[in-house]
Amino acid sequence: MVYITRREHFSAAHRLFLPEYTDEENLSVFGKCSNPNWHGHNYILFVTVRGVPDPVTGLIIHLRHVSKLIDDRVLSKVDHKNLNLEVDFLAGKVPTSEILAIGIWNELAGGIRQLGGELHCIRIEQSENNIIEYYGE
Amino acid sequence: MVYITRREHFSAAHRLFLPEYTDEENLSVFGKCSNPNWHGHNYILFVTVRGVPDPVTGLIIHLRHVSKLIDDRVLSKVDHKNLNLEVDFLAGKVPTSEILAIGIWNELAGGIRQLGGELHCIRIEQSENNIIEYYGE
Amino acid sequence: MVYITRREHFSAAHRLFLPEYTDEENLSVFGKCSNPNWHGHNYILFVTVRGVPDPVTGLIIHLRHVSKLIDDRVLSKVDHKNLNLEVDFLAGKVPTSEILAIGIWNELAGGIRQLGGELHCIRIEQSENNIIEYYGE
Amino acid sequence: MVYITRREHFSAAHRLFLPEYTDEENLSVFGKCSNPNWHGHNYILFVTVRGVPDPVTGLIIHLRHVSKLIDDRVLSKVDHKNLNLEVDFLAGKVPTSEILAIGIWNELAGGIRQLGGELHCIRIEQSENNIIEYYGE
Amino acid sequence: MVYITRREHFSAAHRLFLPEYTDEENLSVFGKCSNPNWHGHNYILFVTVRGVPDPVTGLIIHLRHVSKLIDDRVLSKVDHKNLNLEVDFLAGKVPTSEILAIGIWNELAGGIRQLGGELHCIRIEQSENNIIEYYGE
Amino acid sequence: MVYITRREHFSAAHRLFLPEYTDEENLSVFGKCSNPNWHGHNYILFVTVRGVPDPVTGLIIHLRHVSKLIDDRVLSKVDHKNLNLEVDFLAGKVPTSEILAIGIWNELAGGIRQLGGELHCIRIEQSENNIIEYYGE
DSSP: OEEEEEEEEEEEEEOOOOTTSOHHHHHHHHGGGGOTTOEEEEEEEEEEEEEOOOTTTOOSSOHHHHHHHHIIIIIHHHTTEETTTSOGGGTTSOOOHHHHHHHHHHHHHHHHHHTTOEEEEEEEEEETTEEEEEOOO | OEEEEEEEEEEEEEOOOOTTSOHHHHHHHHGGGGOTTOEEEEEEEEEEEEEOOOTTTOOSSOHHHHHHHHIIIIIHHHTTEETTTSOGGGTTSOOOHHHHHHHHHHHHHHHHHHTTOEEEEEEEEEETTEEEEEOOO | OEEEEEEEEEEEEEOOOOTTSOHHHHHHHHGGGGOTTOEEEEEEEEEEEEEOOOTTTOOSSOHHHHHHHHIIIIIHHHTTEETTTSOGGGTTSOOOHHHHHHHHHHHHHHHHHHTTOEEEEEEEEEETTEEEEEOOO | OEEEEEEEEEEEEEOOOOTTSOHHHHHHHHGGGGOTTOEEEEEEEEEEEEEOOOTTTOOSSOHHHHHHHHIIIIIHHHTTEETTTSOGGGTTSOOOHHHHHHHHHHHHHHHHHHTTOEEEEEEEEEETTEEEEEOOO | OEEEEEEEEEEEEEOOOOTTSOHHHHHHHHGGGGOTTOEEEEEEEEEEEEEOOOTTTOOSSOHHHHHHHHIIIIIHHHTTEETTTSOGGGTTSOOOHHHHHHHHHHHHHHHHHHTTOEEEEEEEEEETTEEEEEOOO | OEEEEEEEEEEEEEOOOOTTSOHHHHHHHHGGGGOTTOEEEEEEEEEEEEEOOOTTTOOSSOHHHHHHHHIIIIIHHHTTEETTTSOGGGTTSOOOHHHHHHHHHHHHHHHHHHTTOEEEEEEEEEETTEEEEEOOO
């Protein structure tokens, strides 16, 4: 079993808040991430797939197929977008990196399986100091 | 003459567009950075000051004073903010990184001089692939 | 279950040696890290916490509370300090990164639990080439 | 149980192809990595060893012994070499990073055990976007 | 005057040698970079352009046009190629990073001018420890 | 004219203080860097040399000779040492990064000239946030 990771990145705006809260309540729960006029990040995304290398080609999976899948199912939806307003798989949710990682897992797991691998981990670096990992369970 | 650089970072939303343009015109000039619902970045800011080290202390400038100045004049205005809507020194301008670098220079040059140094360069990394530098002229 | 990591850093002096050994013996066991006049490092610290995102807020834990806990229990004790002479949780121990990681785990595990998460991993990068991880067992 | 990682790097040429395939077939399976005139990479290698810190010295293993072992068994064979033509432990194999990681594991596992540790992971960063990990099973 | 830098990367094989030298002579001049079976690198390329921001758009130059120019004139020729055998602008030259930087400058300077900017610097990081810069003079 | 940079690193202890000052005075001038029990850093050192590439070999200078010079004149004196107590070229000086950069320049400039190049810049990254550059004038 070998693990292969593809690194991608995207830039997006978001705001952490609950509409039923006042601005003060949102500030106390979400801190400066609740700024009503949005803010944004460069997100670094690591998608890890596991599998057994093919005995002939030495490959687990065609990484450019993984890359295309990530592009179709994730990057095209989130890059240079507003995570609160424009992303189908985040609709109705607070777009924390935790929720984003789970959402990206759900977007990719099936497609990875069709490519012959198994999705192992979604890792998101929201900044160099804040990192989220989700293993699907 | 020695050059000392302080690295800081901030996260902000922005949109590149001209209000007198249609969305299509903005898209053709500014690309996906014109997305009407905003997007955002983690900006890395490098402030370089030059000066002659003090013969007794070996210091050009007290870097924590520089750091405090950057915090007061720049970070408190831009971190977790919307560069189009909330930043006084960018009012009425398209917040490209070029314009942002010039704006930050103007915010800091006088204060650096009062601290006994001379501002040499403002460098902004908007992403790991796109970098802007401004030397005040 | 989602894993969230906070990255922090500190700078400290240390010396690897056993007082009952001669300088030659210390040199043979600890190499140049046994230099009697100390040396030091910029340590990068990664604290990973695991938990289930709150169904309402989408957060596992308030990261600024984690950050404050790290500051109170670890950074305030080790940053710009001598790990051999000034750190209570290392007293009487050889301050290798292994021992440092275990010590930091013990400083943080209880407080993380009180914040509603579970400490998962302490990772220390003593240099870009030497990395230590401890998972509490 | 503590995990210690040593980071090393090497530069090598390689080509992904099967001699029984035509150039077109190789291109369709391996993409531009099948270029007949070779290409190359700066590989970053992370070797992770686990063990229990010695109660006296606080060390799991002497990292400079690990480093020497990596140098003798791996770097001396692959650095500034052609992975297809010059590396004994890759002979007759397609030198993908998957196969390279398994090969390096086999080169190091016994020697790490003799040094008193247990090899835990071989991680290879073939580029900043493509990463392979192998845990020996 | 503002400076804008675009970062790109490519992977290539090369060999430093003079055909009129023996292998021993090449080894003594070029060290292990003279390995007859090639080796390779991940090259990081930084292209810096200078100009005055447009008073309306705030842009010096359309960075995606710069990126396309780099792709057409440089990356398509060198990525996953052999620098000794396959690159027109290096024909008959020893492909050191010095010569590579000068060659890339010559490929790009005219096109950058047509895009309305002025090429300022070509920077190549052949490894994290070896960096070359060329300013066109 | 081409510029070539070699990156090296070393780890050292230091303390910023003036012996004629009280601890309180030192604290007010040098902040936490005045800690009487020392602290330390991983210093990253960039040595930039300029020259004209040899028309035959395409090289400005043999980088491994530069590397050996840095090792002999700088790294062997500062790595895993105490900058206040053990470094001849810093004797009697406050070992700020400013003073360290000037000292390293003086150690290297003559030797670089003998190797056929001209020393252009000494850059020291004392941490990822604090950087010093010295150009010899």
